[in-house]
Amino acid sequence: MAERNTIFNSRPLFFIASLPCFAIGIAVEDAVRLNTPFIFVILFLGILVSALLYMLFKKWFILGILLASVSLGAFCYNLALIPVNQSIPSEQSISITGTISENPEYVTGEISKYVLKGVSITAEDGIKQLEGKVLLTAPAGFEYGDVVYADKASIRYTYEERNPNGYNEQKYLLADGIAFRANADEITKTGQDKNFFKNVFITINKSIAMVIDSTFDASAAPVAKGMLLGDTSSISDDVTSSFSTAGISHIVAVSGLHIGFLAAILVWLLGLLKVGKKISFAVEILILYLFVEIIGAPASAVRAFIMVAVYLIFNLTDKRTDTLIVFSTAFLIILVLSPLSIFKMSFQLSFAAVFGIITVGDLLNRCFKKKKVLSLAAASIGASSGVSLFAARFTGTIAVYSLIGNLLVIPLVAVSLIFILLSVILGLIFAPIAFITAAAGSFIINVIIDIALSISNLPYANISFPSLGILAIALALLLMLVVSKYFFKDKD
Numbered sequence: 001m002a003e004r005n006t007i008f009n010s011r012p013l014f015f016i017a018s019l020p021c022f023a024i025g026i027a028v029e030d031a032v033r034l035n036t037p038f039i040f041v042i043l044f045l046g047i048l049v050s051a052l053l054y055m056l057f058k059k060w061f062i063l064g065i066l067l068a069s070v071s072l073g074a075f076c077y078n079l080a081l082i083p084v085n086q087s088i089p090s091e092q093s094i095s096i097t098g099t100i101s102e103n104p105e106y107v108t109g110e111i112s113k114y115v116l117k118g119v120s121i122t123a124e125d126g127i128k129q130l131e132g133k134v135l136l137t138a139p140a141g142f143e144y145g146d147v148v149y150a151d152k153a154s155i156r157y158t159y160e161e162r163n164p165n166g167y168n169e170q171k172y173l174l175a176d177g178i179a180f181r182a183n184a185d186e187i188t189k190t191g192q193d194k195n196f197f198k199n200v201f202i203t204i205n206k207s208i209a210m211v212i213d214s215t216f217d218a219s220a221a222p223v224a225k226g227m228l229l230g231d232t233s234s235i236s237d238d239v240t241s242s243f244s245t246a247g248i249s250h251i252v253a254v255s256g257l258h259i260g261f262l263a264a265i266l267v268w269l270l271g272l273l274k275v276g277k278k279i280s281f282a283v284e285i286l287i288l289y290l291f292v293e294i295i296g297a298p299a300s301a302v303r304a305f306i307m308v309a310v311y312l313i314f315n316l317t318d319k320r321t322d323t324l325i326v327f328s329t330a331f332l333i334i335l336v337l338s339p340l341s342i343f344k345m346s347f348q349l350s351f352a353a354v355f356g357i358i359t360v361g362d363l364l365n366r367c368f369k370k371k372k373v374l375s376l377a378a379a380s381i382g383a384s385s386g387v388s389l390f391a392a393r394f395t396g397t398i399a400v401y402s403l404i405g406n407l408l409v410i411p412l413v414a415v416s417l418i419f420i421l422l423s424v425i426l427g428l429i430f431a432p433i434a435f436i437t438a439a440a441g442s443f444i445i446n447v448i449i450d451i452a453l454s455i456s457n458l459p460y461a462n463i464s465f466p467s468l469g470i471l472a473i474a475l476a477l478l479l480m481l482v483v484s485k486y487f488f489k490d491k492d
Contacts (some may be wrong), residue, residue, distance in 0.1 A: 018069040019328045019335075025073025026339050076339040083132030083179035095122040096150045096182055098134060099193045103144055103202060103296060106233060112140040114148070115178065118193075121155065132179030138187045144202050145194030150184035157181075168343055175299070175340040201293045205229060208294070211427035212420070215438035220445040226252030227413065227445075228420050229295045239449055245456035247384070247402020251413050251448070254295055255350065259304035261414055263288060263312075281316050285309055299341065303350055306330050323358045324486045348390045355477065356386025359484035366485070380406045385480065389473050392465040400463055401455045408451050416444040 098116030105113040116134045120127055134155070142148055157170070157180060173179070209231065212224050222234040232240070232252050243249045250257065266287055270280040288308060292301045307330040314326055331351060334341060341347040361382020368374035384403050392398055399405070419441030427434035455461060468476075 016324060016328045017066055019332045021066045021069035022073035022076075022332060022335055023342055025070035025075075026077045026335070026342055028070070029074035029077040030343075073335070073339065076336055080174060080338070080340050083130075083174065083177075093152045094155060096120075096134065096136070096153045096155065096184070097122075097190070098136070098148065100142060100144055100146045100148060101133065103205070104140070104142065106140060107137070108140075110140055111137060112142070113137050114142065115176075116148070116182075119180075130180065132174075133177045134180045134182050135173065135178050136182045136184060136187075138184045142187070142189060145192050145199060146189050147191035147193050148187045149190045150182070150187040152186075153182050153184035155180055155182040171340050171343040175338050175344055198293075201290075202296075204294050205296065207428065208424050211424050211431075211434065212438075215423050215427055215431070215434045216445075217439075217442045219449065220442035223252060223445050223449065224416070224420050224441060227258065227417060228254070228424070230254035230298050230301065239452070242449070242452040242456040245399060245461050246405040246409075246452040247399030248405045248409050248448075248452060250349075250353075251409065253300050253346075254298060254304075255300040256304040256307060256354065257410070257413070258417065259288060259292075259301060259308055261417055262291060263308045265418075277316065281312055284312060299338075299344070300346055300350065303330075303334055303341075303347065306333055307354070323362075327354055327358055345390070345394050349387050352386030352390050352477075353383040354386075356382040356384070356480065358382075359480040359486070360385045363484055376410065377407060380410070386477075389468060389476050393468045393473065396464055396467050397462050398465045400460055401458060405452065405455050409448050412444050412448050412451075416441050416448070419444065 096116070096119060098119035100114045101117040102115045107113055114136045116136050119130045119134045121130060122128075136148075136150065136153075138148075138150060173181075209225055209229060212228070213221050216224050222232075222236070223239065225231040226235055230253055235252065240249075243252065263284060266284045267280070270283060275283070288305055292305045295301060307326070310330040310333070311326050314322075314329075334347070357379050359382065361379045364378035364381055365375055368378055380403055384406070387402075388398055419437050423434045423438040423441055426437060
């Protein structure tokens with residue numbers, strides 16, 4: 001008979017607890033805005049206390065580690081805010097010069113949004129080099145690598161939070177390094193400054209999009225591009241709305257589902273070829289990295305890549321891969337690299353979904369005795385339990401039939417991704433063959449669209465729900481942890 005043993009008996013609790021402590025440090029710095037020297041003092045004290053406690057007691061040093069984690073979170077957040085601490089001219093009309101660092105985002109046929117790096121502004125007091133990128137709204141017609149000049153432009157800081165639980169433009173854009181917004185009625189190209197490798201990735205991205213557009217039918221191609229490339233610009237408003245109401249919007253945002261599926265294919269293929277473990281690891285990491293770069297390295301894909309990479313690294317050590325440690329490590333790395341990500345809804349939903357899968361989902365999977373048919377249901381329920389907490393906070397609504405939608409759609413997404421990948425590979429080699437696999441992929445994608453439309457038309461598909469506070473969400477997450485296998489360890 002199994003006996004309940006101590007809490008987190010075999011896991012490095014201090015390491016797992018570092019994630020929430022790091023997040024607390026970010027939250028504290030966001031609320032209080034401590035000065036940098038004070039943060040350094042706390043960080044030094046944390047390291048000193050942990051060292052002394054370890055030497056004296058061989059244990060309670062965890063307290064010092066957690067204190068250091070809090071101060072490190074505050075310090076990283078402080079660094080991320082440097083771009084908004086610089087002064088900009090108060091004039092409404094100035095000149096801007098910068099290099100387009102990403103593929104433009106088309107707003108309308110005539111207007112695009114450009115992310116500019118290496119920006120300098122010219123005003124009455126001279127030329128000033130800006131730290132941070134600028135999001136410029138201007139006439140369309142320019143591309144990645146173009147050096148552009150905008151005369152008589154207006155520039156401002158991004159806006160701060162506009163409602164208690166909602167979208168904070170400043171933190172959202174700063175997470176991507178964008179500190180300013182600018183508008184210009186006219187811009188001109190003055191040169192070109194392309195990174196060779198990034199240009200290659202963008203060219204491949206465009207080639208893949210062209211293959212999909214030319215081989216898939218008109219209704220399926222936009223969704224296929226969303227599934228593989230994360231490009232949702234051509235998906236109709238009706239389809240976007242139905243996906244949201246059905247709770248399956250994540251299928252067209254390249255994230256853990258897509259990266260995990262691609263990783264599973266690579267593991268299976270390399271295992272089939274009997275490739276050695278270390279070589280297999282290197283090949284998997286390289287291909288996944290190249291894929292993320294080709295699709296433009298969106299934040300959701302980068303997070304998923306880090307998560308999968310950490311899992312593969314742990315798996316390479318031949319030790320028992322503890323999903324809670326993998327989860328904590330991956331999200332800690334993400335927050336160290338981009339502390340402002342914690343304020344983005346997409347990050348919080350990713351965190352909640354994975355946390356729900358490894359806690360509630362795993363609990364249900366064990367209740368179902370790990371039957372393959374019910375494993376998907378367990379994972380979907382787990383993900384939904386976590387996501388619903390944050391969805392209710394941000395949107396004030398809950399997609400009632402999201403569980404049903406995901407159970408029906410996710411297996412179809414997996415199959416359609418196979419056909420999309422095959423169509424792209426064949427299309428780049430010999431286009432006529434690609435039409436066969438694209439036809440099959442189009443059929444499955446249209447089925448997914450029909451399912452989403454049907455679910456969105458059901459009564460009470462989307463209901464209002466009281467917005468949850470941070471404390472309520474924290475308690476719910478703690479409850480999910482308590483009922484999981486991680487809180488107590490079974491001992492035979």
